[in-house]
Amino acid sequence: MADRKEQLRQWDRQHLWHPFTQMKDWCDPENTDDPLILQSGEGAYLFDIDGNRYLDGNSSIWTNIHGHNHPTITAAIKEQAEQLAHCSALGFSNEPAIELSRELVSLFPEDTLSRVFLSDDGSTAIECACKMAIQFRQLTGEPERIKFLSFTGAYHGDTAGAASLGGISTFHERFASTGFDVEQVAELADLERFDAGEFTAVILEPLIQGAAGMRVWPGGMLASLRQWCDESGVFLILDEVMTGFGRTGTMFACEREEVIPDFLCLAKGLTGGYLPLAATLTTERVFEAFLGEIEEQKTFYYGHSYCGNPLGCAAALASLHVFRDEQTLSGLPDKIDYFHATLKAAFGQDPLLQELRLCGLIAGIEFHRSEKAKTPTQGAEMCKAARQFGLLTRPIGDTIVLMPPLCITTDQIDEMVEAVREVSRLY
Numbered sequence: 001m002a003d004r005k006e007q008l009r010q011w012d013r014q015h016l017w018h019p020f021t022q023m024k025d026w027c028d029p030e031n032t033d034d035p036l037i038l039q040s041g042e043g044a045y046l047f048d049i050d051g052n053r054y055l056d057g058n059s060s061i062w063t064n065i066h067g068h069n070h071p072t073i074t075a076a077i078k079e080q081a082e083q084l085a086h087c088s089a090l091g092f093s094n095e096p097a098i099e100l101s102r103e104l105v106s107l108f109p110e111d112t113l114s115r116v117f118l119s120d121d122g123s124t125a126i127e128c129a130c131k132m133a134i135q136f137r138q139l140t141g142e143p144e145r146i147k148f149l150s151f152t153g154a155y156h157g158d159t160a161g162a163a164s165l166g167g168i169s170t171f172h173e174r175f176a177s178t179g180f181d182v183e184q185v186a187e188l189a190d191l192e193r194f195d196a197g198e199f200t201a202v203i204l205e206p207l208i209q210g211a212a213g214m215r216v217w218p219g220g221m222l223a224s225l226r227q228w229c230d231e232s233g234v235f236l237i238l239d240e241v242m243t244g245f246g247r248t249g250t251m252f253a254c255e256r257e258e259v260i261p262d263f264l265c266l267a268k269g270l271t272g273g274y275l276p277l278a279a280t281l282t283t284e285r286v287f288e289a290f291l292g293e294i295e296e297q298k299t300f301y302y303g304h305s306y307c308g309n310p311l312g313c314a315a316a317l318a319s320l321h322v323f324r325d326e327q328t329l330s331g332l333p334d335k336i337d338y339f340h341a342t343l344k345a346a347f348g349q350d351p352l353l354q355e356l357r358l359c360g361l362i363a364g365i366e367f368h369r370s371e372k373a374k375t376p377t378q379g380a381e382m383c384k385a386a387r388q389f390g391l392l393t394r395p396i397g398d399t400i401v402l403m404p405p406l407c408i409t410t411d412q413i414d415e416m417v418e419a420v421r422e423v424s425r426l427y
Helices: 002-015 071-081 095-106 122-139 160-164 169-175 188-193 221-232 253-257 284-288 310-325 329-347 378-389 410-425
Strands: 038-042 045-048 053-056 113-119 147-151 182-185 199-204 235-239 263-266 278-283 353-359 362-367 399-402
Touching (some): 053 410, 095 113, 122 235, 122 263, 122 278, 122 284, 160 169, 182 188, 188 221, 221 253, 329 353, 329 362
Antiparallel strands (some): 263 278
16 A cells, blocks of 8 residues: 555656646655645545545635535435436536526526526636626627726636736736736726726626735725626626635625626535536626527627536535535524634734734635745745644645635634644744
């Protein structure tokens, strides 16, 4: 077995190219920490091939909702796989896709978000919304409205169009010449600098920006932006790839300020963290603009081979059933209060702490740079050190991110926070 483990690590270094990873360091023979090979999961925990247990402190890159190996979701995938693993959505349909679309629409007030376009991941959900917005303008006599507004610090994905909307130079600067025509603003007041008639849509991560370091928007900002969009005739696209499905305390972050967007983009937690699947929800008004005769070329020519994949849709349906059956949302307020209180008690007086940012079951713990840091990436050092205290997570710069599965218990919150405290004491 020892030989097998070492063979896997060797093959990984020889053949796998990992995302957001400096592979020179990863493949360095002196690096005995990587790759950490995960083998199984149960609830809020992950286990590696050596049998070590870790709390999944960032929900496996913000995807897992109800915990690993949840019996309801696992059973739903197995049952669907025995019937139909995949079929094309181009000219065909399948039961899970139909049922999921109906379920998603039912989560919003009647006659608001009534149409669902299923795709693969967060980036494609965003691309879909943007292309729909541009084509809508072309079909309704406003072809000049092709520009987008986004916010500094934003992250909306890595495909060319989605990346062009982003506001983090590390991820997007190399490809700035590709993608959509975008203007960026830092705050709502900056919108006054522009002629709204040039823009088709504004895009926002509601309540909190993820890759910016878990930056929380001021209260009321989302509702004010919705009002500006209504007054200006600009579409509002909400990127709830991270914030959707209970992360902020409600099913969707936009509910916190009673806002309904024109386009809602979902992914990550849509399947409970099991399979790739995304959804772009929009209104009947948008949908109807695309209706016409074939020769009119109004069709939305966009799609992927795995759009509406039955396995992914079955997992997503099962996840929604778990929300209802286990009353997940009703248990969140007390859990969130405990999470916030525990973090404030643990780090409120920590001299290394620069800022603690909280929103629902999401935390960004930003530390001052310590003289003890061995590399420019102190956050990465700290997260690697957290492994020895039974915690897995990833940083954003020097910000440690905690975003556990919603199933986490108060005891596990204590365990997770204590792991970060132990790491901070090393610095």
